[in-house]
Amino acid sequence: xxxxxxxxxxxxxxxxxxxxxxxxxxxxxxxxxxxxxxxxxxxxxxxxxxxxxxxxxxxxxxxxxxxxxxxxxxxxxxxxxxxxxxxxxxxxxxxxxxxxxx
Amino acid sequence: xxxxxxxxxxxxxxxxxxxxxxxxxxxxxxxxxxxxxxxxxxxxxxxxxxxxxxxxxxxxxxxxxxxxxxxxxxxxxxxxxxxxxxxxxxxxxxxxxxxxxxxxxxxxxxxxxxxxxxxxxxxxxxxxxxxxxxxxxxxxxxxxxxxxxxxxxxxxxxxxxxxxxxxxxxxxxx
Numbered sequence: 559x560x561x562x563x564x565x566x567x568x569x570x571x572x573x574x575x576x577x578x579x580x581x582x583x584x585x586x587x588x589x590x591x592x593x594x595x596x597x598x599x600x601x602x603x604x605x606x607x608x609x610x611x612x613x614x615x616x617x618x619x620x621x622x623x624x625x626x627x628x629x630x631x632x633x634x635x636x637x638x639x640x641x642x643x644x645x646x647x648x649x650x651x652x653x654x655x656x657x658x659x660x
Numbered sequence: 661x662x663x664x665x666x667x668x669x670x671x672x673x674x675x676x677x678x679x680x681x682x683x684x685x686x687x688x689x690x691x692x693x694x695x696x697x698x699x700x701x702x703x704x705x706x707x708x709x710x711x712x713x714x715x716x717x718x719x720x721x722x723x724x725x726x727x728x729x730x731x732x733x734x735x736x737x738x739x740x741x742x743x744x745x746x747x748x749x750x751x752x753x754x755x756x757x758x759x760x761x762x763x764x765x766x767x768x769x770x771x772x773x774x775x776x777x778x779x780x781x782x783x784x785x786x787x788x789x790x791x792x793x794x795x796x797x798x799x800x801x802x803x804x805x806x807x808x809x810x811x812x813x814x815x816x817x818x819x820x821x822x823x824x825x826x827x828x829x830x831x832x833x834x
Contacts, residue, residue, distance in 0.1 A: 565665060566702055567767040569672060573695075575760035576676050583752035586744035588685055588730050592692050595723060596679075599699055602715070606708050616791040619784070620799060622711055623792075626718050627803045631810030633723040637730040638818035644734035645820060653747065 566607030573600035587640045587650045591633065598629040665705060672698035685731045685742040689724060696720055710785050 573596050580593030602622050609618025644650055675694035682688045696719045703712035731742050792800050 562665070562706060564767065565669065566706060568764065569669070569699070569702060571760050571763040571767060572673070572676055573699075574763065575756040576679055578759060579680060579749075579752045579756040582755065583746050583749045584744045585747050586685060586742075588727055588734075589688055589744040591727065591730075592679075592688055595692070595719070595727075596695070599696070599719075602711075603699060603702065606703055606706050606711065609708075610706055616788060616796070619708060619711055619788055620791060620796050622708075623714065624799065624803055626711075626714060627807050630718050630722055631807050631814075633726050634814040635810055635817070637726050638814035638816075640730050640734055641818045644736075648736065650734045651745065653745070 563607045563610045566603050566610070570600040570603035570607065573597075573603060585651050585653045587643065587652055588637075590652060591636050591640070594636070595629060595633065598625055598632075601625055664701075668698050668701045668705065672702070683743050683746065685744060686728070688744070689728050689731070692727075693720060693724055696724070707784065709783055710788055 577593045577596030577600060580596060581590050582593075584590050584593065602625055605618045605622040605625070609615065609622075612618070640650055643655065647655065649655070671694060675691045675698060678691040679688060679695060682691055696715070700712045700715045700719075703709075703715060735742055
């Protein structure tokens with residue numbers, strides 16, 4: 559039976575792996591964004607699991623709150639970019655946006 | 661506690677598997693919802709009550725709605741459900757599997773174990789709020805500025821540019 563910090567670390571590892579797979583293999587922009595959210599969630603879980611080892615120190619939870627805010631800002635900006643992409647190209651497929659390709 | 665942890669872990673694993681299998685974007689969002697709820701449950705289990713509630717509010721109330729909104733708006737009149745293509749799943753699975761294996765080995769290895777976690781006494785709301793207004797005040801203010809600027813920027817980027825002519829460079833080259 560793993561301890562609670564170990565459980566959080568294992569969960570964060572799995573979230574990191576799933577997020578990486580989604581970011582690398584899905585071609586719809588929103589699906590890739592879901593992967594990015596999973597990566598940020600993995601960081602959150604890791605911070606909370608680490609802060610369990612140091613009760614009374616608030617660095618971990620405060621940094622987790624920072625990541626929460628950054629995730630919200632990132633989702634807003636990324637979806638604005640997706641909407642703009644759709645308005646300009648009528649597609650949200652990341653593999654169709656290759657105009658910078660050499 | 662261990663029963664709750666086991667149930668949460670099972671739900672978490674199932675939803676994570678669904679997230680990797682699903683091709684329909686709406687199913688992806690539903691699985692993400694369950695993963696986020698299970699994560700918030702893990703936070704609550706770890707005694708981070710404020711973080712659990714904030715997590716549900718920000719992710720489920722904000723980001724998930726935003727993602728679904730993005731799927732809806734960027735579809736036009738395409739028939740059928742919104743689906744995502746999958747390119748090179750084996751390579752992605754390989755990289756993800758390697759990262760998970762490595763990190764798993766680290767976490768199950770010789771980490772210094774805590775001498776013993778004291779049980780959570782009451783809510784973390786008061787000490788967290790005092791830390792946020794006291795020692796971490798600059799961080800708090802910078803975060804609020806970051807969020808404000810990012811939202812203004814997002815609104816600016818997402819507006820429909822009706823003034824720009826349609827035949828810009830990339831339209832001409834297509």
